[in-house]
Amino acid sequence: xxxxxxxxxxxxxxxxxxxxxxxxxxxxxxxxxxxxxxxxxxxxxxxxxxxxxxxxxxxxxxxxxxxxxxxxxxxxxxxxxxxxxxxxxxxxxxxxxxxxxxxxxxxxxxxxxxxxxxxxxxxxxxxxxxxxxxxxxxxxxxxxxxxxxxxxxxxxxxxxxxxxxxxxxxxxxxxxxxxxxxxxxxxxxxxxxxxxxxxxxxxxxxxxxxxxxxxxxxxxxxxxxxxxxxxxxxxxxxxxxxxxxxxxxxxxxxxxxxxxxxxxxxxxxxxxxxxxxxxxxxxxxxxxxxxxxxxxxxxxxxxxxxxxxxxxxxxxxxxxxxxxxxxxxxxxxxxxxxxxxxxxxxxx
Amino acid sequence: xxxxxxxxxxxxxxxxxxxxxxxxxxxxxxxxxxxxxxxxxxxxxxxxxxxxxxxxxxxxxxxxxxxxxxxxxxxxxxxxxxxxxxxxxxxxxxxxxxxxxxxxxxxxxxxxxxxxxxxxxxxxxxxxxxxxxxxxxxxxxxxxxxxxxxxxxxxxxxxxxxxxxxxxxxxxxxxxxxxxxxxxxxxxxxxxxxxxxxxxxxxxxxxxxxxxxxxxxxxxxxxxxxxxxxxxxxxxxxxxxxxxxxxxxxxxxxxxxxxxxxxxxxxxxxxxxxxxxxxxxxxxxxxxxxxxxxx
Amino acid sequence: xxxxxxxxxxxxxxxxxxxxxxxxxxxxxxxxxxxxxxxxxxxxxxxxxxxxxxxxxxxxxxxxxxxxxxxxxxxxxxxxxxxxxxxxxxxxxxxxxxxxxxxxxxxxxxxxxxxxxxxxxxxxxxxxxxxxxxxxxxxxxxxxxxxxxxxxxxxxxxxxxxxxxxxxxxxxxxxxxxxxxxxxxxxxxxxxxxxxxxxxxxxxxxxxxxxxxxxxxxxxxxxxxxxxxxxxxxxxxxx
Numbered sequence: 082x083x084x085x086x087x088x089x090x091x092x093x094x095x096x097x098x099x100x101x102x103x104x105x106x107x108x109x110x111x112x113x114x115x116x117x118x119x120x121x122x123x124x125x126x127x128x129x130x131x132x133x134x135x136x137x138x139x140x141x142x143x144x145x146x147x148x149x150x151x152x153x154x155x156x157x158x159x160x161x162x163x164x165x166x167x168x169x170x171x172x173x174x175x176x177x178x179x180x181x182x183x184x185x186x187x188x189x190x191x192x193x194x195x196x197x198x199x200x201x202x203x204x205x206x207x208x209x210x211x212x213x214x215x216x217x218x219x220x221x222x223x224x225x226x227x228x229x230x231x232x233x234x235x236x237x238x239x240x241x242x243x244x245x246x247x248x249x250x251x252x253x254x255x256x257x258x259x260x261x262x263x264x265x266x267x268x269x270x271x272x273x274x275x276x277x278x279x280x281x282x283x284x285x286x287x288x289x290x291x292x293x294x295x296x297x298x299x300x301x302x303x304x305x306x307x308x309x310x311x312x313x314x315x316x317x318x319x320x321x322x323x324x325x326x327x328x329x330x331x332x333x334x335x336x337x338x339x340x341x342x343x344x345x346x347x348x349x350x351x352x353x354x355x356x357x358x359x360x361x362x363x364x365x366x367x368x369x370x371x372x373x374x375x376x377x378x379x380x381x382x383x384x385x386x387x388x389x390x391x392x393x394x395x396x397x398x399x400x401x402x403x404x405x406x407x408x409x410x411x412x413x414x415x416x417x418x419x420x421x422x423x424x425x426x427x428x429x
Numbered sequence: 430x431x432x433x434x435x436x437x438x439x440x441x442x443x444x445x446x447x448x449x450x451x452x453x454x455x456x457x458x459x460x461x462x463x464x465x466x467x468x469x470x471x472x473x474x475x476x477x478x479x480x481x482x483x484x485x486x487x488x489x490x491x492x493x494x495x496x497x498x499x500x501x502x503x504x505x506x507x508x509x510x511x512x513x514x515x516x517x518x519x520x521x522x523x524x525x526x527x528x529x530x531x532x533x534x535x536x537x538x539x540x541x542x543x544x545x546x547x548x549x550x551x552x553x554x555x556x557x558x559x560x561x562x563x564x565x566x567x568x569x570x571x572x573x574x575x576x577x578x579x580x581x582x583x584x585x586x587x588x589x590x591x592x593x594x595x596x597x598x599x600x601x602x603x604x605x606x607x608x609x610x611x612x613x614x615x616x617x618x619x620x621x622x623x624x625x626x627x628x629x630x631x632x633x634x635x636x637x638x639x640x641x642x643x644x645x646x647x648x649x650x651x652x653x654x655x656x657x658x659x660x661x662x663x664x665x666x667x668x669x670x671x672x673x674x675x676x677x678x679x680x681x682x683x684x685x686x687x688x689x690x691x692x693x694x695x696x697x698x699x700x701x702x703x704x705x706x707x708x709x710x711x712x713x714x715x716x717x718x719x720x721x722x723x724x
Numbered sequence: 725x726x727x728x729x730x731x732x733x734x735x736x737x738x739x740x741x742x743x744x745x746x747x748x749x750x751x752x753x754x755x756x757x758x759x760x761x762x763x764x765x766x767x768x769x770x771x772x773x774x775x776x777x778x779x780x781x782x783x784x785x786x787x788x789x790x791x792x793x794x795x796x797x798x799x800x801x802x803x804x805x806x807x808x809x810x811x812x813x814x815x816x817x818x819x820x821x822x823x824x825x826x827x828x829x830x831x832x833x834x835x836x837x838x839x840x841x842x843x844x845x846x847x848x849x850x851x852x853x854x855x856x857x858x859x860x861x862x863x864x865x866x867x868x869x870x871x872x873x874x875x876x877x878x879x880x881x882x883x884x885x886x887x888x889x890x891x892x893x894x895x896x897x898x899x900x901x902x903x904x905x906x907x908x909x910x911x912x913x914x915x916x917x918x919x920x921x922x923x924x925x926x927x928x929x930x931x932x933x934x935x936x937x938x939x940x941x942x943x944x945x946x947x948x949x950x951x952x953x954x955x956x957x958x959x960x961x962x963x
């Protein structure tokens with residue numbers, strides 16, 4: 082029993098890794114069999130956003146920092162890698178490394194300024210900094226970013242194993258590896274003394290100060306690590322979507338990550354991943370359903386909004402804030418509590 | 430020289446839009462501690478309601494008094510939506526700051542999506558009276574009237590807001606509440622009524638900004654609120670949360686800086702400068718230019 | 725004579741800390757009841773809990789009855805309207821508002837008693853156009869008291885009105901409190917024993933979140949040993 086508890090994440094990981102070898106069809110959930118390129122692509126996106134949401138939660142749920150600028154570091158990973166490969170002809174590993182290092186440096190510099198202020202002011206400053214990224218992407222300096230059109234990735238410079246529909250399975254494994262890496266890093270951090278300081282900052286910053294630790298430095302560490310993980314996620318996302326679009330730099334992307342984390346359960350081990358996976362899946366599925374005409378059968382007033390995935394998800398999110406404050410992860414503890422009250426504990 | 434004048438007037442026109450959005454945001458934040466991401470939605474509601482009224486409301490149109498009526502309808506719609514948002518969605522979460530921010534985030538996402546569903550994702554041509562497209566000559570510079578309209582509207586709103594804050598009982602309650610909300614309740618005043626009021630005022634000003642931004646740009650789209658909103662946030666932080674005069678001063682600084690640097694330094698440079706200004710102000714005075722005071 | 729305010733088994737937790745642990749006492753329908761104790765024992769917390777001003781990360785339990793009616797958990801503004809006047813610690817005047825505006829904000833009736841306030845504190849009428857933030861500490865305290873005395877109250881809750889004031893101003897404030905207390909009962913938190921000696925009818929001593937002693941104020945101060953053990957100050961010193 083305790084083994085099961087301890088190793089189920091590894092089991093789940095192995096199961097996910099083996100999933101492309103199964104040809105099961107789940108009608109209603111995916112259009113093709115699970116190992117079809119279409120389904121694998123959606124699954125891989127879900128895994129990437131699961132990892133991104135978990136990385137964002139390092140700030141929000143674990144350290145209590147509400148950043149509205151996370152999209153910047155993600156976009157630096159996406160556009161940085163894309164530009165270095167497509168415009169400068171770098172090989173993928175070097176381009177990815179440089180982009181992630183650059184994003185990490187930017188996170189240190191901007192975090193150092195933004196963390197000088199607290200609370201909501203910090204949120205606004207991160208939002209403003211990220212807006213610079215969105216503006217630069219849209220303005221297309223020197224033709225680097227492609228502006229509104231985005232920048233397609235030059236596939237001829239990529240390793241063959243990552244190109245083409247038949248190789249979607251490799252991208253899926255890459256996305257899974259990214260998620261595994263994020264979760265491992267976060268778990269190690271949470272177990273370390275630094276992670277306990279993060280939790281202390283979230284609960285009551287003054288107490289950390291009283292212990293003689295400098296809250297500012299620990300917050301900067303969390304901010305930087307979270308930014309680096311986002312940039313790495315950007316690299317994987319770029320490969321999956323074979324190009325960069327200005328949407329990845331927008332404040333809406335950060336807001337979406339926040340929605341994922343809150344839906345899943347901030348500060349929990351797997352809640353944010355669950356939120357990210359579910360949100361991404363629903364976003365795709367609702368788009369398909371909206372386009373398929375299934376919604377058109379509804380009366381006109383409902384059909385319009387319901388064909389908009391963000392309307393449905395935004396509404397679900399608002400309801401969740403009121404009625405399920407702990408997110409999906411909180412739901413589980415509530416159900417456990419409910420089960421305990423329903424079935425009396427065995428007598429000793 | 431005439432370029433400088435044109436740039437100045439255009440920069441002030443932009444500042445006027447920023448001020449109309451930021452003044453409400455600032456009061457809502459200063460009094461109720463709510464960082465309102467849905468404020469851009471109020472702007473879009475105002476713009477679309479004006480657009481709709483100009484085409485459909487009897488008596489309203491794109492010219493003369495008909496246009497005034499259309500704008501009045503848009504402002505009313507923004508006011509009603511903002512008041513409802515406060516009463517139905519914000520009030521149950523009283524003083525739970527993070528949850529309130531989250532709800533406004535959800536509302537901004539869902540609201541933009543709803544507008545897209547209702548009016549389509551593409552920009553719609555906005556009705557604008559012919560006179561706003563004419564130019565007047567000021568000291569040798571040919572200045573489009575729509576910019577002057579923006580500036581006059583913002584000045585009127587600024588004057589009205591200051592008079593309201595200075596001379597009315599609710600204005601007094603809001604100024605006191607921005608300083609110390611708890612002490613206002615300890616004097617026997619139900620400060621939450623003032624919350625609804627600042628939301629309504631903010632919604633009205635943002636809706637007016639939406640209608641005027643439509644006149645200025647000639648089109649309206651579901652996402653037009655969100656880009657203005659981010660610069661309005663910057664104006665609020667620079668000006669000091671809760672300060673109407675601070676918002677006005679910061680809006681002018683941001684509008685002019687953005688306009689001139691974008692012109693002389695290349696497209697986008699001005700926007701970057703504005704964010705740099707924000708960083709400088711925060712490092713120098715973390716509470717913003719005006720500190721915390723509603724005047 | 726039954727009590728005006730009855731506090732029964734009042735407990736307050738803030739951020740997991742048990743600040744008040746079952747405090748019970750009552751306030752007589754006339755005169756000054758003084759709440760005493762060392763710094764940080766929960767005197768201000770008690771006043772604030774009565775008024776429903778416990779912070780969001782805290783919770784107050786127990787019972788508080790005003791004239792026999794349960795008031796714990798009722799919204800602050802309603803209680804103040806019902807006649808609980810509050811003068812907080814550190815004055816809390818609105819620094820950006822003028823003296824006149826501070827007073828106008830506090831009006832709860834159509835006939836505010838400006839005559840009384842200006843008779844007690846002539847300084848306030850002289851400085852009515854001055855910003856409250858530019859007043860001296862003593863003047864701010866007068867303004868804070870004046871805000872409450874404009875209205876008819878059933879009970880005044882006053883938190884350390886002489887804290888940080890010059891000795892001459894302390895005397896002025898004490899005189900004003902004495903005048904006010906002749907018309908309306910007062911629950912007063914006070915550290916200055918000279919002021920306590922002058923005003924106190926009943927006294928309630930709080931220590932470590934609980935009531936340690938109740939009785940007449942004069943009785944407490946007449947016994948230096950008792951005063952020292954409860955308040956760890958020298959009663960004769962009047963500090």
